[in-house]
Amino acid sequence: MKYWISVAVFLILALAAALSGVNEYVFYAGYIVLTFVVLSTAWNILGGYAGYVNFGTGAFFGLGSYSAVVLFKALEAPLIVQIIAGAAIGAALGFAVGIMTLRLRGIFFAIATVAILFIMETLMVNWRYVGGATGLQLLRPEVMAPFGSYTRMLFVVMALLAVIAVSVARYIQVGWIGRGLRAIRDSEEAAECSGVPTLRLKLFACVVSGALMGAAGAPMPMYLSFIEPASSFSLNWGVSALAMPMIGGTGHWIGPVIGALLLGSIQQIVTVTISNEINVLVVGVLLVLFVVLAPDGVVGLFRKWARRSSR
Amino acid sequence: MIFSFDLLFEAVLFGVLLGCFYAAVSIGLSVSFGLLDVPHVAHPALMIFGSYCTFIVTGWGLDPILAGVVLMPAFFVLGVLIYRFYYETFERRGTEAGVRGLAFFFGLAFIIEVGLILGFGVDQRTVQAAYIGSSLSIGDYRIPYRMLVAFGVALLLTFCLSIYLSKTFTGRAIKAVAQDEPALRLMGANPVRIKQWAFGIATGVSALAGAMVIIVGPVEPAMDRLYIGRTFCVVVLAGLGSMTGTLAAGLILGIAESIVLMMLGASWAPAVAFGLLLVVLGIRPQGLFGR
Amino acid sequence: MGAPLLQVKAVSKHFGGFTALSSVSLDIAPGERFGLIGPNGSGKTTLINCISGSLRNEGGQIVFEGKEISRLPAYRRTRLGIARSFQLPRPFHTMTVLENLLVPSAYVTHLRDSEGEVKAMEILRSIRLADKAHALASQLSQVELRKLELARAMAAEPRLLISDEAMAGLAGAEVDEVLQILFDLNARGITIIMIEHIMQAVMRFSQRVVCLDAGRIICEGTPQAIVGNPDVQRAYLGA
Numbered sequence: 001m002k003y004w005i006s007v008a009v010f011l012i013l014a015l016a017a018a019l020s021g022v023n024e025y026v027f028y029a030g031y032i033v034l035t036f037v038v039l040s041t042a043w044n045i046l047g048g049y050a051g052y053v054n055f056g057t058g059a060f061f062g063l064g065s066y067s068a069v070v071l072f073k074a075l076e077a078p079l080i081v082q083i084i085a086g087a088a089i090g091a092a093l094g095f096a097v098g099i100m101t102l103r104l105r106g107i108f109f110a111i112a113t114v115a116i117l118f119i120m121e122t123l124m125v126n127w128r129y130v131g132g133a134t135g136l137q138l139l140r141p142e143v144m145a146p147f148g149s150y151t152r153m154l155f156v157v158m159a160l161l162a163v164i165a166v167s168v169a170r171y172i173q174v175g176w177i178g179r180g181l182r183a184i185r186d187s188e189e190a191a192e193c194s195g196v197p198t199l200r201l202k203l204f205a206c207v208v209s210g211a212l213m214g215a216a217g218a219p220m221p222m223y224l225s226f227i228e229p230a231s232s233f234s235l236n237w238g239v240s241a242l243a244m245p246m247i248g249g250t251g252h253w254i255g256p257v258i259g260a261l262l263l264g265s266i267q268q269i270v271t272v273t274i275s276n277e278i279n280v281l282v283v284g285v286l287l288v289l290f291v292v293l294a295p296d297g298v299v300g301l302f303r304k305w306a307r308r309s310s311r
Numbered sequence: 312m313i314f315s316f317d318l319l320f321e322a323v324l325f326g327v328l329l330g331c332f333y334a335a336v337s338i339g340l341s342v343s344f345g346l347l348d349v350p351h352v353a354h355p356a357l358m359i360f361g362s363y364c365t366f367i368v369t370g371w372g373l374d375p376i377l378a379g380v381v382l383m384p385a386f387f388v389l390g391v392l393i394y395r396f397y398y399e400t401f402e403r404r405g406t407e408a409g410v411r412g413l414a415f416f417f418g419l420a421f422i423i424e425v426g427l428i429l430g431f432g433v434d435q436r437t438v439q440a441a442y443i444g445s446s447l448s449i450g451d452y453r454i455p456y457r458m459l460v461a462f463g464v465a466l467l468l469t470f471c472l473s474i475y476l477s478k479t480f481t482g483r484a485i486k487a488v489a490q491d492e493p494a495l496r497l498m499g500a501n502p503v504r505i506k507q508w509a510f511g512i513a514t515g516v517s518a519l520a521g522a523m524v525i526i527v528g529p530v531e532p533a534m535d536r537l538y539i540g541r542t543f544c545v546v547v548l549a550g551l552g553s554m555t556g557t558l559a560a561g562l563i564l565g566i567a568e569s570i571v572l573m574m575l576g577a578s579w580a581p582a583v584a585f586g587l588l589l590v591v592l593g594i595r596p597q598g599l600f601g602r
Numbered sequence: 603m604g605a606p607l608l609q610v611k612a613v614s615k616h617f618g619g620f621t622a623l624s625s626v627s628l629d630i631a632p633g634e635r636f637g638l639i640g641p642n643g644s645g646k647t648t649l650i651n652c653i654s655g656s657l658r659n660e661g662g663q664i665v666f667e668g669k670e671i672s673r674l675p676a677y678r679r680t681r682l683g684i685a686r687s688f689q690l691p692r693p694f695h696t697m698t699v700l701e702n703l704l705v706p707s708a709y710v711t712h713l714r715d716s717e718g719e720v721k722a723m724e725i726l727r728s729i730r731l732a733d734k735a736h737a738l739a740s741q742l743s744q745v746e747l748r749k750l751e752l753a754r755a756m757a758a759e760p761r762l763l764i765s766d767e768a769m770a771g772l773a774g775a776e777v778d779e780v781l782q783i784l785f786d787l788n789a790r791g792i793t794i795i796m797i798e799h800i801m802q803a804v805m806r807f808s809q810r811v812v813c814l815d816a817g818r819i820i821c822e823g824t825p826q827a828i829v830g831n832p833d834v835q836r837a838y839l840g841a
Binding site for chain 1: 654655656675676677680681685686688692693694695696697701704705706708709710754758
């Protein structure tokens with residue numbers, strides 16, 4: 001119950017902020033941070049809960065973006081349809097990749113996700129309808145009242161998506177599916193011999209993860225008024241989506257949220273004040289530091305501190 | 312799309328040379344991932360780092376291949392240090408090493424890539440040598456000399472490493488540790504030191520591989536991403552642990568990429584390695600000669 | 603024998619050029635205490651893996667309670683009533699002992715957590731591991747880990763339990779403790795296949811013993827007959 005109250009408070013605050021006179025930049029940056037909340041939560045469902053690392057978050061995310069563009073260009077589809085389509089296509093890609101590689105060891109799945117990423121990018125680079133390598137400019141539709149700008153509306157939409165993603169992750173984690181996924185992560189062979197249908201559960205996690213990533217990608221072209229393959233399918237999405245849960249903590253649904261808020265904000269600050277390259281360096285360094293020194297992330301550190309102070 | 316047997320033959324010829332080059336740059340990964348089971352997604356990044364080091368050393372007047380050879384000992388030490396760190400931090404603790412090991416190497420690759428951008432900028436770098444820029448003419452076909460050089464070095468490298476692994480005591484120990492670590496321990500050998508040594512060799516070889524990369528064409532920091540596809544494709548297609556398979560797999564990839572390049576152009580070529588990798592994973596994950 | 607519980611019919615398994623199992627056949631009667639011995643590398647664990655589903659056999663059939671199970675994935679076989687413990691314990695190390703047992707409760711017997719916990723505590727009490735119920739599996743001692751392996755198999759309510767070297771590396775009193783657990787399970791009607799190197803345990807426990815060597819059955823009979831058999835002695839001591 002506490003959870004749903006917090007969710008309601010969060011959404012009300014987000015809406016109130018969007019309707020207020022707060023600086024436009026807050027929504028511009030906030031949209032990206034919220035996108036990362038969705039991406040890192042989605043990554044963690046397969047990576048943190050089940051132990052299968054996805055490097056190719058950009059493939060699902062970018063595919064969501066491109067399917068939104070296609071629907072917008074061909075049918076002038078409204079945003080909600082774009083998002084649902086993004087989720088459906090992301091789910092389909094998750095299923096395809098999963099069925100092909102989830103029977104193999106974890107590293108083969110990880111490499112396969114990189115392969116999918118590059119293949120997707122190559123496909124879009126060679127598809128003239130969506131602008132090929134140079135990309136496409138997009139004209140946003142009129143923004144609906146009561147929002148003052150399209151970006152503010154997208155901010156609220158992404159806040160809603162973040163709530164959906166986190167709620168899904170929480171439901172999975174707490175229920176019997178989550179226990180099965182953890183068993184798979186701890187010892188897949190023992191899980192299978194304890195009655196856990198490992199392939200099915202892994203596929204399920206992969207499909208859900210892909211769907212959420214695709215959904216997060218759908219509003220992006222509207223946000224940028226632009227789309228092009230190199231940035232949509234960049235490996236940088238992958239490293240962030242992986243670093244945020246590893247920094248925040250992979251065992252609990254709050255971990256990716258903390259990681260996204262922390263690292264996402266740091267990224268915004270560094271990109272604006274220093275450079276984009278230093279931003280990627282910061283992500284890489286923080287990832288390695290946490291993986292080596294604090295493998296249970298911020299959540300783990302907090303738990304240790306809580307145990308120490310209760311003595 | 313122009314098609315003629317002449318063009319096809321030239322593409323295959325180029326593909327053979329390219330394939331041997333791909334085999335050579337993948338040999339290091341064949342050892343570190345194929346034999347030692349280390350999820351070394353940072354291998355291409357280290358190799359490109361080797362390319363840039365070659366760039367610096369040739370700036371002091373050395374021939375690129377010589378530069379690569381000179382760098383090998385330093386890279387060997389680097390490899391030993393990286394493996395030691397990886398082993399102490401991840402493999403020893405055992406639990407959940409898989410996810411964290413992968414994340415570690417992924418992060419390392421990014422750090423190296425950005426380090427190169429910060430140090431050298433995003434512009435492409437090349438090296439100069441007598442054999443770069445001119446081509447050998449055989450009848451109607453022109454073969455760039457630099458490709459022949461890469462071909463030659465590749466064959467030599469593969470040959471030497473295969474001999475080392477099958478004829479020397481340390482080499483055989485490396486192969487043994489891949490197959491049966493407990494038995495090796497019973498023989499009195501220390502598996503960790505052997506793996507460390509092997510990883511050092513793999514990284515040392517990457518230095519020479521990096522030299523070849525910059526001989527064959529200009530390099531830029533983000534190239535490691537493309538080479539993840541090529542090297543892993545070769546290693547997986549060959550089958551983990553097979554050295555000779557690396558050559559065969561490299562040839563297959565090289566010829567496939569060359570033909571696609573000829574028929575569909577440069578915008579499709581990057582996907583060949585990744586596509587072939589997916590096909591292999593889907594149909595025959597143990598590769599051609601896997602254990 | 604009446605209708606056998608498990609029938610292994612001419613099962614073979616190859617790894618590349620290496621033949622791990624070569625046309626192995628045996629029948630296990632319901633309620634039987636069955637011992638499987640053989641030197642290292644003889645194929646015992648491979649045979650177990652083929653029965654439990656961790657590996658797929660290449661030739662032959664595996665029939666459990668009249669049903670052909672050779673094509674079924676391992677989790678289905680567990681749900682049909684075949685459970686196994688692992689030679690090297692594989693606990694779910696980020697979970698507590700109790701949570702370890704809740705996995706088969708949820709996935710095999712489909713119990714809700716509240717019911718599963720009650721049953722799990724019963725099992726833990728019966729093997730004297732109840733005091734560690736809330737300890738993390740990663741903090742258990744060797745013998746406690748072995749007990750956890752058996753407890754987890756018990757939570758799946760099997761009709762056939764395969765114990766893969768559950769006593770390896772344990773000292774005298776600990777061996778007796780684990781052996782007693784297996785006796786108690788058998789008394790409740792669970793058929794048990796025991797793989798063991800500790801000969802006195804195999805002798806005390808088994809009603810029938812089969813000896814494997816290089817993927818083939820070289821001897822089958824009572825414990826006394828097996829021990830006296832020259833082929834068995836040769837297999838263990840080398841040519």
